[in-house]
Amino acid sequence: MIAVLALLAGVVLGVWLDPTVPAALQPYLPIAVVAALDAVFGGVRAKLDRIFDDKQFVVSFISNVLVAALIVYLGDQLGVGGQLSTGVVVVLGVRIFGNVAAIRRHLFRA
Amino acid sequence: MSAERGDGGRPARVYAPDFLTELFRNPLEPGYVAAAERKRRNPPPAWRTRSARSVSLVVLVLLGFLLAVAYRQTMEEEPGRSQARSGLVEQIKERERQTDELSARADQLREEVGRQRDAALSGSTAARLRDLEAGTGMGRVRGDGVVVRLADAPGDADAVTGTGAGPPQVLYTDLQGVANALWSAGAEAVAINGQRLTATSTIRSAGKAILVDFRPVTGPYEVAAIGPGSMKRRFEQSRIAALMREVADKTGLSFGVREADDLTLPAAPEPRLRYAEPPGSPSPSPSGDRSASPGPSGSGTSPSPSGGGR
Numbered sequence: 034m035i036a037v038l039a040l041l042a043g044v045v046l047g048v049w050l051d052p053t054v055p056a057a058l059q060p061y062l063p064i065a066v067v068a069a070l071d072a073v074f075g076g077v078r079a080k081l082d083r084i085f086d087d088k089q090f091v092v093s094f095i096s097n098v099l100v101a102a103l104i105v106y107l108g109d110q111l112g113v114g115g116q117l118s119t120g121v122v123v124v125l126g127v128r129i130f131g132n133v134a135a136i137r138r139h140l141f142r143a
Numbered sequence: 144m145s146a147e148r149g150d151g152g153r154p155a156r157v158y159a160p161d162f163l164t165e166l167f168r169n170p171l172e173p174g175y176v177a178a179a180e181r182k183r184r185n186p187p188p189a190w191r192t193r194s195a196r197s198v199s200l201v202v203l204v205l206l207g208f209l210l211a212v213a214y215r216q217t218m219e220e221e222p223g224r225s226q227a228r229s230g231l232v233e234q235i236k237e238r239e240r241q242t243d244e245l246s247a248r249a250d251q252l253r254e255e256v257g258r259q260r261d262a263a264l265s266g267s268t269a270a271r272l273r274d275l276e277a278g279t280g281m282g283r284v285r286g287d288g289v290v291v292r293l294a295d296a297p298g299d300a301d302a303v304t305g306t307g308a309g310p311p312q313v314l315y316t317d318l319q320g321v322a323n324a325l326w327s328a329g330a331e332a333v334a335i336n337g338q339r340l341t342a343t344s345t346i347r348s349a350g351k352a353i354l355v356d357f358r359p360v361t362g363p364y365e366v367a368a369i370g371p372g373s374m375k376r377r378f379e380q381s382r383i384a385a386l387m388r389e390v391a392d393k394t395g396l397s398f399g400v401r402e403a404d405d406l407t408l409p410a411a412p413e414p415r416l417r418y419a420e421p422p423g424s425p426s427p428s429p430s431g432d433r434s435a436s437p438g439p440s441g442s443g444t445s446p447s448p449s450g451g452g453r
Contacts, residue, residue, distance in 0.1 A: 035200065036203050039201075047209070062209075069206050085175070
């Protein structure tokens with residue numbers, strides 16, 4: 034419950050502050066969001082499995098976002114930024130799917 | 144390559160299933176399981192749990208922030224793109240308007256030059272010059288002739304997708320063929336949608352647009368020609384006329400030939416000479432000795448498919 038409130042607070046903060054993203058960071062934003070979503074779904078699943086761990090969640094969130102951004106950055110430097118971002122999105126997408134499927138099994142027993 | 148050392152402390156190497164299989168089978172962070180295991184074995188102190196909890200709340204706030212920012216960013220980019228597009232369109236329009244203005248001014252000045260020249264030259268020389276100008280397309284001409292009208296077939300449901308073959312369209316080769324047939328039917332001056340053709344004019348396509356002398360023309364296309372009274376008959380007998388009629392029957396293009404009285408065809412823009420130079424003596428203007436007949440005397444650089452009479 035508190036987690037959802039914190040999430041909402043973040044959204045409100047984002048809307049209220051309305052920060053401008055530096056142009057250099059803009060390509061990494063979508064990737065960062067997908068990586069963050071992966072961490073979140075992983076956390077939710079762990080919560081339902083009753084093995085949620087705060088430290089693990091924090092570390093996985095931060096490292097996911099950073100690694101995803103790093104991979105895309107490297108790809109940009111190597112001239113394969115588009116392909117690498119696709120790769121990152123595919124891998125994270127698969128993980129999100131798997132986690133959501135596990136969550137679904139928990140919630141609906143199906 | 145050092146030999147494999149069997150020091151007993153190292154566990155035997157285990158090969159995991161390949162990455163993708165692992166990914167699909169077990170998407171959960173293995174860290175959670177490990178952490179749970181650790182916790183079960185020796186529970187952490189309460190202060191540590193509390194601080195970890197607050198940190199993860201901060202991360203959640205950060206996450207919401209990230210989502211909101213990313214959403215706003217995406218929403219902001221979209222109008223930016225269409226704005227850039229409309230800005231470009233506006234620039235194109237503006238430049239086209241400038242071009243029109245400048246070419247109108249050039250026409251004015253050319254007329255002025257012609258008047259001055261007529262005043263300076265003796266009657267017969269001026270008349271000869273005028274004739275040459277009319278023949279080469281450098282001067283405005285008036286007379287009776289024919290107008291050939293070509294238009295694309297009416298579109299059908301193409302506007303939605305904007306792709307696919309679309310309705311049958313007039314091709315640049317059609318315009319070339321018509322222009323050439325008119326020349327060979329005896330035309331003395333030809334213009335496409337008000338663009339006068341000269342010996343070096345080009346009719347080309349760039350993407351879907353047809354360019355006459357590098358200026359785009361759009362349908363319906365009217366090829367106007369001034370020439371003898373027999374021109375219409377001779378044009379009708381030409382191969383391209385027969386071909387276009389057949390195409391029109393089959394595809395729904397429209398193709399028509401009519402006689403027109405008192406056509407006025409504008410002058411072509413002054414050609415830029417890149418290699419030829421007028422000799423210093425009597426010839427009064429470069430266009431004077433360019434080509435007495437609209438023959439294929441094009442400058443070698445640009446192909447002139449619509450070239451002169453055959």
